[in-house]
Amino acid sequence: MCGFFRLSHPKPTMKQYQDFVGIIAESIKQNWDLDALTDYQGATLQYKDVARKIEKLHILFENAGVKPGDKIALCGRNSACWATAFLGVLTYGAVAVPILHEFKAAQVHNIVNHSEAKLLFVGDMVWPELNADEMPALEGIINIPDYSLLVSRTVLLTEARERLNEFFGKKYPKFFRKEHVNYTVAAGADDLALINYTSGTTSNSKGVLIPFRAIWSNLEFAREVLGTRVHRGDNVISMLPLAHMYGMAFEFIFEFMHGCHVFYLTRIPSPKIVLKAFGEIKPAIIISVPLIIEKIIKKNVLPKLQTPSMKVLLKLPIISTKIRERIRESLVQAFGGNFYEIIVGGAAFNSEVENLLHKIGFNYTVGYGATECAPIISYEDWHNFAPGSCGKAAPRMEVRINSADPANVPGEILARGMNTMLGYFKNPEATAQTLDKDGWYHTGDLGVMDAEGNIYIRGRIKNMLLGASGQNIYPEEIEDKLNTLPYVSECIVIQKNEKLYALIYPDYEEAEKNGLDENGLNEAMEQNRKELNTMVAAYEQISGFKLYKEEFEKTPKRSIKRFLYENAEI
Secondary structure (H helix, E strand, O other): OOOOEEEOOOOOOHHHOOOHHHHHHHHHHHOOOOEEEEEOOOOEEEHHHHHHHHHHHHHHHHHHOOOOOOEEEEEOOOOHHHHHHHHHHHHHOOEEEEEOOOOOHHHHHHHHHHHOEEEEEEOOOOHHHOOHHHOOOOOEEEEOOOOOEEEEOOHHHHHHHHOHHHHHHHHOOOOOOHHHOOOOOOOOOOOEEEEEEOOOOOOOOOEEEEEHHHHHHHHHHHHHHHOOOOOOOOEEEEOOOOOOHHHHHHHHHHHHHOOOEEEEOOOOOOHHHHHHHHHHHOOOOEEEOHHHHHHHHHHHOHHHHOOHHHHHHHOOHHHHHHHHHHHHHHHHHHOOOOOOOEEEOOOOOOHHHHHHHHHOOOOEEEOEEOHHHOOEEEEOOOOOOOOOOOOEEOOOEEEEEEOOOOOOOOEEEEEEEOOOOOEEOOOHHHHHHHEOOOOOEEEEEEEEEOOOOOEEEEEEHHHOEEOOOOOEEOHHHHHHHHOOOOOEEEEEEEEEOOEEEEEEEEOHHHHHHOOOOHHHHHHHHHHHHHHHHOOOOHHHOEEEEEEOOOOOOEOOOOOEOHHHOOOOOO
């Protein structure tokens, strides 16, 4: 194997690992009277309330016959009760199986069955779509908002829930105090903490086996890079799915262990709701996928900069500097005015938006990760961040480019360290293909790395296309340019008979505002095609396009499910 890697710290050892379950208990006791979890515009749980609910869940599990190591699935919208149930599962010694609530019912049924879950916690928006008969091995289904029983298939579970308050009262006849928080789970570094099923842009879900060391290492990473920037009692907004490792690690686990107050946007947030929440909550750190940031900036900032008079002013040095300062300040205030930085990850960042943020000196950075690394692979603080990159190898991680010339010729990005998974559940073939004998995780992403260790992603190996003369074509790079052109909301580049075509979902709202009918929109897109072809190499030129009436289907982290469109009719 050719290439080189950057080792951010001395090679990690298991001796570094600290008892993760013990850290949960310690945070609860240290922050007992602080606000912990709030459903935005709803109820708030303090750390002591979370502790009480965890204890009741433990009593429920114990009396229902749940054993440490049993699998317990959770599927529902982000909420304080979802987060508490997750903590309850881990601190009991069971294995959590978080399931993205955006999955179709058949996917949820399959994951519950495949994971061998004994219980399922389910949200009120998800439950009506599910069929308990399709999950025959479950002993019970529990309603997340109030932990009531929706389905019970054992006498033990029914009695445990009916007598829960009685059992709790007998165990704590006076009152429940912080001294009672003592979780006895012996969570070793390589012990299984959870099975997280991938959302998958190119294939079906796989059950990623996440050990406690990986969750701890991600927590330790967040403490190292953000611990002095985010403080006990600070507010944070949770927008990303809790069942996805990105949102779980950096909008929940770190904040809860750090004594922060997490606000859950319980429904899929629109830019309008997000901006309102930012203004009210004023988060200390913002974790986001590119789509949310891009929509806010494209709708609220870019149109003001693209007027003829503004373009002239931006070319004048003194006025340009003042305008950029005003733009930066207005953006900072739009995001609440109190955050250290915005960390963007989960998908590629639009180059036009990133260029604007860089030019105005905005405090943003782009990280890189994967479910298989729970999730962090690389990151850099915004002060040192290299635009266009996704940072450098995270602490306790090595990153390597499998290329003869890693600085110039893209190769597969490989990662190794404490964050990496144990493998895929009941899938040794996929595990062998992804984790090699030396412990390197093969990401499936193509990238290069400069001399400072900055990683630049070029695209997915599975997405790479081959030109007529054998040239490597990275569709993501072409799409990034097309996405900057008028009336393009999102797009995919596909190949048909050695020719490239663009599938485009237009910004119909903007087109209608400017008086474009269907013919006008087609003419605008043809102009875009010609403009794009002046920006790319001859072998990357687009031969035609097809417009879509609806958004492309996406994973919960808002990446387009490309495999659904690869064989689209043109």
